[in-house]
Structures are given as C-alpha cells and as structure tokens.
Amino acid sequence: MKPPVLQYxxxxxxxxxxxxxxxxxxxxKVLAGGQxxxxxxxxxxxxxxRLVDVNRLAPxxxxxxGPDAVRVGALARHAxxxxxxxxPLLREATGCVAHAAIRNRGTTxxxxxxxxxxxxxxxxxxxxxxxxxxxxxxxxxxxPAAEFFLxxxxxxxxxxxxxxxxxxxxxxxRTGTAWLELSRRAGDYALxxxxxxxxxxxxxxxxxxxxxxxxVGDAPVALDLTGPAAGxxxxxxxxxxxxxxxxxGVHPGDDIHATAAYRRHLAGVLTARAGRMxxxxxxxxx
Amino acid sequence: xxxxLFDVNLTVNGVPxxxxxxxxxxxxxxxxxxxxxxxxxxxxxxxxxxxxTVLVDxxxxxxxxxxxxxxxxxxxxxxEGCRAPDGGLxxxxxxxxxxHGLQCGFxxxxxxxxxxxxxxxxxxxxxxxxxxxxxxxxxRCTGYQxxxxxxxxxxxxIRESP
Numbered sequence: 001m002k003p004p005v006l007q008y009x010x011x012x013x014x015x016x017x018x019x020x021x022x023x024x025x026x027x028x029k030v031l032a033g034g035q036x037x038x039x040x041x042x043x044x045x046x047x048x049x050r051l052v053d054v055n056r057l058a059p060x061x062x063x064x065x066g067p068d069a070v071r072v073g074a075l076a077r078h079a080x081x082x083x084x085x086x087x088p089l090l091r092e093a094t095g096c097v098a099h100a101a102i103r104n105r106g107t108t109x110x111x112x113x114x115x116x117x118x119x120x121x122x123x124x125x126x127x128x129x130x131x132x133x134x135x136x137x138x139x140x141x142x143x144p145a146a147e148f149f150l151x152x153x154x155x156x157x158x159x160x161x162x163x164x165x166x167x168x169x170x171x172x173x174r175t176g177t178a179w180l181e182l183s184r185r186a187g188d189y190a191l192x193x194x195x196x197x198x199x200x201x202x203x204x205x206x207x208x209x210x211x212x213x214x215x216v217g218d219a220p221v222a223l224d225l226t227g228p229a230a231g232x233x234x235x236x237x238x239x240x241x242x243x244x245x246x247x248x249g250v251h252p253g254d255d256i257h258a259t260a261a262y263r264r265h266l267a268g269v270l271t272a273r274a275g276r277m278x279x280x281x282x283x284x285x286x
Numbered sequence: 287x288x289x290x291l292f293d294v295n296l297t298v299n300g301v302p303x304x305x306x307x308x309x310x311x312x313x314x315x316x317x318x319x320x321x322x323x324x325x326x327x328x329x330x331x332x333x334x335x336x337x338x339t340v341l342v343d344x345x346x347x348x349x350x351x352x353x354x355x356x357x358x359x360x361x362x363x364x365x366e367g368c369r370a371p372d373g374g375l376x377x378x379x380x381x382x383x384x385x386h387g388l389q390c391g392f393x394x395x396x397x398x399x400x401x402x403x404x405x406x407x408x409x410x411x412x413x414x415x416x417x418x419x420x421x422x423x424x425x426r427c428t429g430y431q432x433x434x435x436x437x438x439x440x441x442x443x444i445r446e447s448p
Contacts (some may be wrong), residue, residue: 005308035333038333039351042351100419105348235298
C-alpha cells in the first residue's frame with residue numbers, strides 16, 4: 001500500500017525542526033531513516049498528520065568518540081555506526097541490524113526511539129547504561145536508558161521532541177563485551193539477542209558480569225549476573241550457572257516464531273557463549 | 287485542500303530527471319510511475335522482499351521505504367543502469383543469464399542492483415559471502431543456488447573484464 005496523505009516539512013536547521021515539531025504537537029512525527037516508519041505508513045498502521053524530515057540536518061550526521069563515550073548523532077546511519085564507532089560492542093551489534101540496504105538508510109538513534117524490543121540498539125544502550133539526548137523548543141534533557149524504554153514501541157521521547165544523539169559510554173578497563181543473537185535468517189529480527197559485558201579485577205577474576213537482551217520482553221532486559229561468577233578466574237567461570245541465572249531472569253512470551261520456553265533456553269545458551277567471548281576479550285584489554 | 291506538490295530532481299542512471307509529486311510518493315513509485323523506469327519492481331512494499339532495491343548515491347536501499355522528496359538531488363541507479371556501456375547485458379546481468387539465476391524474473395532487478403554494489407566493495411567473494419550478500423532479497427522460484435552461482439560468476443566476469 002501507499003502512505004496516507006500527510007503534510008511534509010523539510011527543515012534545514014535543528015532550530016527550525018524543533019519549531020515545526022512544537023507546532024505539530026502530537027500530530028507530528030520525525031522522519032530520519034524511515035526504515036521502521038515508512039513500512040508503518042505504507043501499511044497505514046501509522047498516520048501522522050505532519051512529517052518533519054530531518055535528513056537535511058547535516059550537523060546531526062556524526063559518530064564521535066570522546067574520552068568517556070561514543071556519541072551517535074540522529075542522522076548517523078547504521079552503516080556509519082558500523083564503520084566509525086570505536087566501541088566493539090556497538091559495532092558487533094550494529095552488524096546484526098537487518099541487511100545492508102536497511103543499514104544504509106536506517107539510523108542508530110531512530111532505532112532507539114522506535115524502541116522495538118526485538119531490536120539490537122536498545123539492548124546495547126541498556127547494557128552500557130547509555131542515554132538519549134532529547135531536544136525541544138523548551139530545552140534539552142538527557143534520559144538514561146533505564147528510563148528511556150517504556151514498553152514495546154514506546155520510548156520517553158514526547159511530542160515536540162527530537163532525539164538529537166545517543167550516548168554510549170565506554171566500558172571501564174579490563175572489560176570485554178560480546179553480542180550474539182539467533183535469527184531464522186541472517187538480518188531478520190532475532191528470536192533472542194544478548195550483549196554481555198565482563199569486567200575483570202587485577203587478578204583476572206570476574207568482578208562484574210552484566211547482560212542485556214532483545215526479544216525476550218516488552219523492552220530491553222538488563223540483568224546483573226555477577227553472582228555465580230564473582231571472583232572466578234576468567235577462564236574457569238561456571239558459565240552453565242550464569243546461563244541458568246539468565247534463563248531464570250527473563251520472562252518472554254510465546255509468539256509464532258518461538259515459544260517462551262525456547263526463548264528462555266536461548267537466553268541461557270547465548271549468555272554462556274557470549275560470556276566466554278567477553279571474558280577472553282577482557283583479558284586482551286587488561 | 288489539494289495535496290501539496292514538491293519538485294523532485296534526481297539523476298537516474300546518469301540522466302537528470304524531474305517530476306512534481308506529493309510528499310507521500312515512494313521512490314519506487316516515483317521511478318516507475320512518474321519517470322517510467324519500470325525495471326524497478328515492487329513486491330512487498332514494506333522493506334522485506336528487496337525487489338525494489340536501487341542504488342542511491344551508490345549504496346543499495348529499498349526504494350519502497352523512501353519518500354522521493356526525501357532524496358531530492360540524489361543519484362539513483364536502477365537495474366536499467368546496470369547494463370553494459372554498449373547497451374548490452376552488464377556483468378551481473380550476464381552472470382544471471384549464464385547461471386540461470388532467474389526464472390520468473392520478478393525479484394531479479396533487486397538482486398542485480400544489490401550484487402552490483404556488493405561486488406564493488408567485495409570483488410572476490412566466497413559462496414558463503416555471496417549468500418550473506420543476498421540475504422535481504424527474496425526469490426520464490428530458484429532456491430538461491432543459481433543466484434549464489436551468479437554472484438560468483440559476476441565477480442569473475444568483472445575481474446576478467448579489461
């Protein structure tokens with residue numbers, strides 16, 4: 001099908017975009033990459049009265065590495081993040097986002113705002129305790145990941161707000177990360193995706209073990225799994241116990257793609273595999 | 287109130303073209319209906335099948351997931367632009383011919399554009415690479431074996447061309 005009749009605006013500055021969004025209120029919708037929005041328009045599942053196309057806001061097309069974080073602007077495509085982000089977890093997960101044709105247009109920040117619980121970026125932001133910067137005519141606010149994802153396809157971005165950038169904090173020293181997911185076909189939404197972050201102490205023992213999941217809830221699920229691994233040498237972690245804790249910690253539903261029990265099983269298996277990888281990588285960063 | 291219209295200027299296969307269309311005109315429909323480039327096929331119209339894939343500024347994208355007005359000023363390459371300079375079959379098209387890479391042909395334009403862009407950056411793919419490269423394109427006739435063979439054949443043809 002085709003998108004419904006809509007009013008279209010193509011601002012050339014961020015301020016102009018914010019004025020337009022303020023004026024449109026709940027009737028307004030931001031168009032960046034459009035790789036989730038345009039299908040919804042085509043299927044008439046979304047019918048925003050006014051579309052504010054931000055594709056001309058070139059200053060928002062950036063991927064920057066600072067001392068503490070990688071900052072990804074609203075117009076950075078997945079392909080830009082994949083080639084420019086100096087954060088291994090972000091690159092590894094971005095490589096799993098859909099297909100090249102989608103990554104060439106879809107944006108990292110758009111994926112966060114869309115807040116699909118099966119998508120990679122929300123889980124990555126949650127794992128790194130990152131944040132999203134939201135701008136409006138009344139100012140800017142920075143919303144941490146834990147408060148940004150409100151439910152399936154629901155983020156904290158309000159009418160009139162433009163997500164200008166996402167902040168992915170760099171992990172501490174002696175930390176390794178890994179992203180793994182299982183999908184029925186490369187590029188499809190994964191049945192379950194997991195990012196694991198392992199921080200070792202100076203004796204290469206596990207000090208901290210965290211994981212975040214896609215596909216197993218209405219929003220990304222972040223878990224602290226340090227318990228069964230605490231103090232264990234990096235190469236002798238009881239990964240079966242870690243996986244069991246992960247399985248117990250997620251509460252997925254059934255759908256046509258997989259049962260809840262299978263998704264819980266996957267969460268455990270993938271956590272153990274990704275955990276092993278992350279621990280090895282943490283040693284390399286020790 | 288009549289729908290507002292926008293002038294959209296594109297360079298399609300090297301030729302400047304323009305049309306005045308509503309904002310909601312998809313790039314796929316803009317190419318087919320407004321400019322008459324019917325080589326670009328529309329399958330699912332929600333980004334899943336890949337039949338409508340074209341190159342925008344050299345990179346493959348789903349033309350059904352873009353508003354034409356949003357890419358005003360871009361350079362677009364469609365399957366018609368993947369032909370040889372003499373108007374005959376381009377290397378990817380020739381490879382599909384050689385390897386029987388199509389049956390009904392509906393999905394083929396999306397494969398040809400996708401593979402053309404892929405081989406520019408990956409001139410010597412393995413069979414596994416080729417399968418990954420076409421992962422975003424659906425074909426309901428061939429079972430993909432011959433399309434994978436076509437990717438490898440096209441790579442050979444391009445490498446051997448002067």
